[in-house]
Amino acid sequence: MNARPRIGVTVGDPAGIGPEIARKAAADASLASLCDIVLYGPSDDSEISRFSRGRVSADAGRAAYDAIVSATADAVAGRLDAVATAPVNKEAFALAGLPWRGHTDLLAHLTGAPRVAMMFYAESLRVILATVHIPLAQVPAALTPDVVEGTIELSARELPRFGIRSPRLALAGLNPHAGEHGVIGHEDDDVLAPAVAAMRSRGVAVDGPFPADTIFVRAMRGEFDAVIACYHDQGLIPIKLVAFGRAVNVTLGLPIVRTSVDHGTAFDIAGKGIADPSSMIEAIKLAARLAMSPKGEAPRSKNEV
Numbered sequence: 001m002n003a004r005p006r007i008g009v010t011v012g013d014p015a016g017i018g019p020e021i022a023r024k025a026a027a028d029a030s031l032a033s034l035c036d037i038v039l040y041g042p043s044d045d046s047e048i049s050r051f052s053r054g055r056v057s058a059d060a061g062r063a064a065y066d067a068i069v070s071a072t073a074d075a076v077a078g079r080l081d082a083v084a085t086a087p088v089n090k091e092a093f094a095l096a097g098l099p100w101r102g103h104t105d106l107l108a109h110l111t112g113a114p115r116v117a118m119m120f121y122a123e124s125l126r127v128i129l130a131t132v133h134i135p136l137a138q139v140p141a142a143l144t145p146d147v148v149e150g151t152i153e154l155s156a157r158e159l160p161r162f163g164i165r166s167p168r169l170a171l172a173g174l175n176p177h178a179g180e181h182g183v184i185g186h187e188d189d190d191v192l193a194p195a196v197a198a199m200r201s202r203g204v205a206v207d208g209p210f211p212a213d214t215i216f217v218r219a220m221r222g223e224f225d226a227v228i229a230c231y232h233d234q235g236l237i238p239i240k241l242v243a244f245g246r247a248v249n250v251t252l253g254l255p256i257v258r259t260s261v262d263h264g265t266a267f268d269i270a271g272k273g274i275a276d277p278s279s280m281i282e283a284i285k286l287a288a289r290l291a292m293s294p295k296g297e298a299p300r301s302k303n304e305v
Contacts, residue, residue: 004036005081005291007284008071011041012086015051015060016265017275019043022086024277025284035288038080041067053271061092068103072110075256081291082257084283087265090133101133104251107258115150116253119226120236120262121162121286122243125219126226127235128155128252139231140187143174148195151228156204158252159226161290170215170224171196171208172234178209192230245278248286257290259283 009026012018019042026037042048042063051060068088074080090101100106108116119128130151131142152169159167171192173179179188192209199206208215212229216238219227229235239247240262249260261279269275 004034005288006038006079007035007287007291008038008040008074008080008083009280009284010064010067010071010083010085011039011043012067013060013064013089013092013265014042014048015053015055015057015092016087016089016267016270018064018086018088018265019048020270020273020275021261021277021280024275025280028277028281031281031284031288034285035081035291037284040071054267056089056091056095056267058092058095058097061089061094061096061098064088065093065096065098065106068106069110072107072256075258076111080256082259082287084280084287085258085260086280087261087263089265089267103258103260104132107251107254111255113253113255115154116251117151117154117158119155119158119250119252120239120247121250122239122247124242125216125239126159126162127216127239128226128228129232129235130228131231133232136231136233140174143187143191143230145191145195145198148192149198152195152199152204152206153202154253155226155228156199156206161293164225167205167225168223169204169206169226169228170210170219171206171228172212172215172230173209174230176211176213178211245276246282247279248283250286257287259287259290 009022011022022039071083075083085103104116104118117128118132131139155169156167173188175185175188177184179185182189188209196206196208212234215227247262249262251258260283
């Protein structure tokens with residue numbers, strides 16, 4: 001690893017705001033002394049001009065995919081110390097004939113990682129998703145004991161990299177009031193609670209399932225270091241309410257460091273020069289800190305006990 005970490009920044013879907021925020025971040029003074037940035041994908045005006053800004057297309061989806069593949073290969077080979085990614089468009093991926101829903105499952109495939117999870121990291125709150133980009137109707141069946149226990153185990157193993165040496169985890173309930181002991185759904189009692197008990201028997205500090213309408217507040221007050229959410233919006237709504245533009249998407253379980261922004265491609269403002277690079281800058285800063293710290297350990301959390 002170099003004295004200054006070398007961070008590969010993929011520009012995401014070139015029809016969105018990805019190239020703009022990547023270029024703005026690469027020019028940001030706060031990053032100049034922290035790391036060296038290498039852009040992957042169409043980033044200059046001539047390269048971007050061949051894509052219709054603000055429009056979903058197979059060509060843009062393929063270009064975003066190619067950039068991710070190149071940056072990941074360089075990270076695995078040690079030519080990069082970390083990768084930070086701008087947003088992709090899942091519909092563009094599908095139009096390009098790609099089977100992946102986004103970065104998380106694609107990066108797991110490219111690196112051969114057996115289990116990964118999406119975490120959104122902010123100083124005030126950390127949220128890990130047990131399921132990601134699937135229809136809401138499919139979530140209950142997807143929350144198998146293996147998935148829930150595996151997500152808890154992965155979270156407990158990975159959080160020390162972020163300075164939380166003895167993570168205290170909370171599992172959000174799937175149903176309102178965490179099921180009210182079977183009155184409002186059976187999954188919390190039949191799947192989630194046994195998974196928590198199984199992981200506690202293995203020495204993992206995890207509690208729950210707790211009603212999702214209060215557990216995120218409890219975590220922000222310091223009772224827990226991270227909350228495991230059952231599905232995408234359950235976890236992303238609270239983290240974006242408290243830290244939008246400052247939260248960083250981190251893929252847990254990869255053999256490389258990968259961070260990303262907390263927003264999408266924003267086609268509605270693509271090409272207007274008004275995109276805010278704040279989350280991209282935070283993603284690169286966290287990637288650099290993880291890459292430079294021993295065993296990828298970031299500075300300790302204020303909530304560590």
